[in-house]
Amino acid sequence: MLKVEPVAASRSEQAALTRRTRLVGNAPDYPGRVVMAREQWRLLKPSKWLKTLRGKLADSCSGLERCMYCEDSRADEIEHRRPKKLYPDDAFSWANWLYACGECNGVHVKGDRFAVIIQNRCVEVSRSDGGPVAPPQAGLDALLDLRGEDPMDFIWLNLESGYFTPDCDDRQSERYLRAEWTITHLCLNSRSRLIRARRNAYVMFSTLLRDYVEQRSAVTDAQVAQRKRTEISRVLKEASHRTVWEEMKRQRAMHQELQALFAAAPETLDW
Known part of the structure; x- marks a missing residue:
């Protein structure tokens, strides 16, 4: 929440x-x-x-x-x-x-x-x-x-x-x-589908972040890069279980991969 x-x-x-x-x-x-x-x-x-x-x-x-x-x-x-x-x-x-x-x-x-x-x-x-x-x-x-x-x-x-x-x-x-x-x-932990959905959201958000960082360094066309940035940030903002994304940002220092990904693309911390 x-x-x-x-x-x-x-x-x-x-x-x-x-x-x-x-x-x-x-x-x-x-x-x-x-x-x-x-x-x-x-x-x-x-x-x-x-x-x-x-x-x-x-x-x-x-x-x-x-x-x-x-x-x-x-x-x-x-x-x-x-x-x-x-x-x-x-x-x-x-x-x-x-x-x-x-x-x-x-x-x-x-x-x-x-x-x-x-x-x-x-x-x-x-x-x-x-x-x-x-x-x-x-x-x-x-x-x-x-x-x-x-x-x-x-x-x-x-x-x-x-x-x-x-x-x-x-x-x-x-x-x-x-x-x-x-x-x-609010039965946040007793509804199994919510737990699965939050775990799935973590996988999805991590994948999007990983893909974005890879594309960020590979794409040289500024317009293409901006389009990708806009597209991925929109998907993140419109996704269900937004708390998962906020926790990924908050807990990044505790997860080596997350820390590296956010450091490589610090603009994502504002998404």
């Missing part, structure tokens, strides 16, 4: 979101706000400006509109990082919106589950259907905030195995707990 920075909502779009947030806040109590957020979200779906906001989220996805969580499937659903079922006041917060695929946003992966860190423990605050409608316990969000935090500051990808691990050895630290919850909660 990577940090995402969508274009800011326009003044009119933000005003529309704020109006709905006020409607939710005007409910007499927390259960009322939960109901109001759900109803306002239902009414919001057909709006034209929602389509525009969807477009802004899609444009900030990696690759060709890949899911902000798995980076594998096409993103096609607005995802509330803090579930509106638990945090109705954030239902129309632009900063709380991500773009995800149906699988990651569904009940078998993220769904409405959520947790907070309290006294160095990860406490799940999810609410079952039919359970008491009460505010969740207060604490630090366990799920990383892709809009406000860089996941690469918390999570490390093993390029050979394709598995994510917390980039921290202190298992009692907030940093470790949040990374572990995010990896586990």
Whole structure:
């Protein structure tokens, strides 16, 4: 996963979101706000400006509109990082919106589950259907905030195995707990096809980089060289599992071949 920075909502779009947030806040109590957020979200779906906001989220996805969580499937659903079922006041917060695929946003992966860190423990605050409608316990969000935090500051990808691990050895630290919850909660290591896809991406990116370095030294025609550079950089930017490429750059000093390839073509570090 990577940090995402969508274009800011326009003044009119933000005003529309704020109006709905006020409607939710005007409910007499927390259960009322939960109901109001759900109803306002239902009414919001057909709006034209929602389509525009969807477009802004899609444009900030990696690759060709890949899911902000798995980076594998096409993103096609607005995802509330803090579930509106638990945090109705954030239902129309632009900063709380991500773009995800149906699988990651569904009940078998993220769904409405959520947790907070309290006294160095990860406490799940999810609410079952039919359970008491009460505010969740207060604490630090366990799920990383892709809009406000860089996941690469918390999570490390093993390029050979394709598995994510917390980039921290202190298992009692907030940093470790949040990374572990995010990896586990989003099923990033438990969906075997994602692991295979990340390993395949590593092979593909390495091959492209190797081929580019070889062509770079062999091609003498400037126009041909520029065309090749544009073509390969485009393929890299539009590929799924962009995190693999970012990790290759970050970890290059740990891999002799990668270090040599990036040193031979330093411009690729900006791709």
